[in-house]
Amino acid sequence: MTEKKAVSKTTKANIFTRIGRWFVRLFTKIGNAFKNMWRELGKVTWPTREKLVNYTMIVVAFMLFMMVVVGLLDAGASKLVNVIMSKFSA
Numbered sequence: 001m002t003e004k005k006a007v008s009k010t011t012k013a014n015i016f017t018r019i020g021r022w023f024v025r026l027f028t029k030i031g032n033a034f035k036n037m038w039r040e041l042g043k044v045t046w047p048t049r050e051k052l053v054n055y056t057m058i059v060v061a062f063m064l065f066m067m068v069v070v071g072l073l074d075a076g077a078s079k080l081v082n083v084i085m086s087k088f089s090a
Contacts, residue, residue: 047055
């Protein structure tokens with residue numbers, strides 16, 4: 001009876017081969033991510049120029065409104081602090 005010795009097929013490759021494979025996999029994953037991103041950007045429904053200008057004007061108007069509101073609140077709080085400080089000083 002002859003017994004055959006089992007040969008292990010799970011021998012590790014040397015360190016340089018493993019590092020090389022790691023870099024190849026890394027760049028492949030990065031490339032696939034960019035390909036998928038490009039495909040998804042192709043599916044996006046982009047706004048028309050008129051809608052884009054309209055949305056921009058709405059945002060700018062809201063920002064101006066909020067600037068006025070915050071400015072008034074700041075001025076009111078400043079006056080209130082000045083009144084309180086003048087009452088308790090002197």
